[in-house]
Amino acid sequence: MIRGKVVIAQDICKGCELCITSCPQESLGLSDKINIKGYRFVELVKDNCTGCVNCALVCPDAAITVYRQRKEVFKANQNMKKAV
Amino acid sequence: MEHTPGTSEIRLMKGNEALAEAAIRAGLQAYFGYPITPQSEVLEYLAVHMPKRGGVVLQAESELAAINMVFGAAGAGARVMTSSSGPGISLMQEGISYMASAELPCLIVNVQRGGPGLGTIQPSQGDYFQATKGGGHGDYHMIVLAPSSVQEMADFVFESFRLADKYLTPVMILSDGALGQMMEKVALPPEGSLPFIEKPWATTGKKPGQKRRIITSLFMQPEEMEEVNLRLQTKYRLIEKQEVRYEALETDDAEIVLVAFGLAARICEKALTLAREKGFKVGLLRPISLYPFPSKVFASLATNAEMFLVVEMNAGQMVEDVKLAVEGKRPVHFKGRMGGMIPSPEEILSEIETVIENEQVNT
Amino acid sequence: MKLPPITNGFEIVYKKPDTLTDTPMHYCPGCGHGVVHRVLMEVVDEMKIQDKTIGVAPVGCSVFAYNYMNVDMQEAAHGRATAVATGIKRVLPDRFVFTYQGDGDLAAIGTGETVHTVNRGENILIVFINNGVYGMTGGQMAPTTLLGMKTTTSPYGREAASAGFPLKITNLITQLPGALYVTRQAVHEPNAVRRLKKAVRLAFEYQLLKKGTCFIEVVSNCPSGWKMTPQESNKWMEENMFPMYPLGDLKVPSQTMN
Known part of the structure; x- marks a missing residue:
């Protein structure tokens, strides 16, 4: 599966959890810590993000940046696995 | 202009x-x-x-x-x-x-x-x-x-x-x-x-590299x-x-100064002529800028003139500003018509005669 | 926050557009306003029309919309956004002009301006956020409040007998010949956001046609006003708001232009 990762602006996050609900991989969860605004912020809790962007789409605070593995890197990794 | x-x-x-x-x-x-x-x-x-x-x-x-x-x-x-x-x-x-x-x-x-x-x-x-x-x-x-x-x-x-x-x-x-x-x-x-x-402040679209414009109150x-x-x-x-603007007519020797703006001032001009014909020393001050109000000119007029007569087509509005400007130094009288009625020059002349008479009785 | 575009074999596939400012939004957690702001600015960014776009902010929760959308903006009096936008568009006809208004602003105090702006077919985009409540003033009844819905000014639930019916103003303005494109969207889940973005893109493109007003209603939530969590509010919205305000296109240009 193609890999992704998210970077969450933790000081901007208001912990509304809409991203958590929208994540098909259940990769996101609320932190036990609180941010500068006093909200428990969202963080990546599982290393299975696919970079589908759903979380960023529903984020009301534009707090989420999504990365995805570049196709050529993904293909190279696949080929390497096959070779192994 | x-x-x-x-x-x-x-x-x-x-x-x-x-x-x-x-x-x-x-x-x-x-x-x-x-x-x-x-x-x-x-x-x-x-x-x-x-x-x-x-x-x-x-x-x-x-x-x-x-x-x-x-x-x-x-x-x-x-x-x-x-x-x-x-x-x-x-x-x-x-x-x-x-x-x-x-x-x-x-x-x-x-x-x-x-x-x-x-x-x-x-x-x-x-x-x-x-x-x-x-x-x-x-x-x-x-x-x-x-x-x-x-x-x-x-x-x-x-x-x-x-x-x-x-x-x-x-x-x-x-x-x-x-x-x-x-x-x-x-x-x-x-x-x-x-x-x-x-108008660099106008919202015409944010130019690249420039600060955007916000118009708000x-x-x-x-x-x-x-x-x-x-x-x-x-x-x-x-x-x-x-930006004070006004017009003064025959105020130099005026004992009674009419104060009026707009249409009322035109009528007062005619009343002034009629009054002068009768021997009354009448002048006219016409504020042109109502805000800013020409307050200062009243201070100098108040030294020579004996009284003011404000003529308006209302129940007495500008008269309040005239009173503030005159600061109680001279009596300020008022003649007004309301509801779309326009005073005639004769009506104003008769008011001039009345206020002069009353002031003489009072002094 | 500046992040590298590519790192360690990963590349950015989604980030906040530069057309949004870095100012943190003042909206309550889970409020739909932020998403709609972002979608609007994503389209402005993608169409590269930041230098040609002028927005008009309303009075309501989104009164500070101009703090977040990084385009030239004017703040209108309550309900008058479309009149202000008319003034802008008439003197700058080649600019993209949009208003952003809530239900109180657009469908109560600004009803006259809304109807006549659309009826004149002003070539602007009207974005209408409908969450059935006055958020900014603390949760009072709006023209779009559902029957039976409790607000601070309909504490026993809205009754038609005294407070009238929920106003479907979007359906109403659809009837006007000046309306070019009318659609009702939402932002409660990812695909809804994708659909809204398509609609916004179309609406901006349609402005170039100069054939009439584009009107996008976004049925949205108000967790604070509804006294619910963001998740609960979205669920409640799907179950109660959507039946009254069904999503989808109400009018598309082909119908108008033929």
């Missing part, structure tokens, strides 16, 4: 039409208005002539909408105006307050009719308070110019746009139904004689809101210093 003498065109026109034609010649780019007697000719004239001369003219769904269209267009940098009469001007107060706060230049014309309420379509000067004291909510003023002839209906359009751009403020021409409807000879300055100024922090108020008040003090 700034136009070159000799290049004007002489025409016979209604006050409202002269004002509209002058607006086009002053570079009006957009007009938003709503019909109301006795100013509808402004909208009608512009509806005929603006499209041919490349301007926007839009009949809005209400005066409320019209003034907010003026807000938008002024904020976008256009030379823009609206016109109405009492009831419509009342509806516009919201937008005028917002524009004063957002510091947007525009021209608002009030061709006054009798009030209060729906009132009458006859000429009146009952909107003096509303025009000069702000009218809407919050601490603000408009510059208010009061024409007393068709010529001034035209001239003051140029002056208003110039002042609006200079001070970034709404400017009002406070006219009335008689001046709007009457026909007189008018010299119209040539088109393009009023230059346009740069919302300042939530009280410190910031007070700052805005202080800036406005500084501007008003400057306007009071620099």
